[in-house]
Amino acid sequence: MTIAAAQASQFYEQVSREAKVFTFTENQCFLVFVVDEKEVVPFWSSRSRVERIQKEHLKYRKYAIDEISLTDFLKKTLVQLEEESIHVGVNWSGKRLTGYDVSVEDLRQNLAYRRSNRRRK
Numbered sequence: 001m002t003i004a005a006a007q008a009s010q011f012y013e014q015v016s017r018e019a020k021v022f023t024f025t026e027n028q029c030f031l032v033f034v035v036d037e038k039e040v041v042p043f044w045s046s047r048s049r050v051e052r053i054q055k056e057h058l059k060y061r062k063y064a065i066d067e068i069s070l071t072d073f074l075k076k077t078l079v080q081l082e083e084e085s086i087h088v089g090v091n092w093s094g095k096r097l098t099g100y101d102v103s104v105e106d107l108r109q110n111l112a113y114r115r116s117n118r119r120r121k
Contacts, residue, residue, distance in 0.1 A: 007091035008100045012114040014045035019070035022050045024063035031063065032086065040101040041081060042089030043073075049091060057097070074111075078104045 001009075015021055021043045024031045030041045044050050047065060054060045068077055081088065082104040090107070092099040102110070 003093070004099045007093055008102075008110075011043075011045045011090040012110050015070060016111060016114040018045070021045065021068050021070065021073050022047050023066050023068070024050065024053075024060060025066040026063050028066075033089070035087075035089075035101055038087055038101075039085070040087045040089045042092045042097070042099075042101075043068075044091050049093070053092075053097065056095075074108070078108065 022045070023041065023043045033040045033042065044053075047067065050065045054063075054065075078088075087101045087103055088107045089099060089101045
């Protein structure tokens with residue numbers, strides 16, 4: 001399994017369990033990155049992951065860390081991102097902040113699958 005795959009798997013597991021996501025904001029707006037000609041907003045599964053990004057990448061220290069409940073993420077944030085055709089980065093990490101970026105629909109399906117598996121246990 002690649003590092004990106006492991007980070008994505010951890011994202012879905014942790015978000016399903018703890019019911020919140022984290023991202024950077026500036027003036028209450030999400031940071032939008034361009035990756036392979038598509039716009040992407042990254043989200044992380046824990047505050048400590050985002051704080052680590054700020055520690056390792058000085059340019060991100062100026063941004064606020066925003067916590068979003070899973071309910072708001074699913075019902076508001078993802079709707080907005082989907083309307084604007086923006087993809088979602090999941091648990092980006094490393095020196096170059098790399099990882100998977102997925103469509104909103106794929107993210108919803110992956111979370112739904114993980115959440116349904118958690119309920120069966």
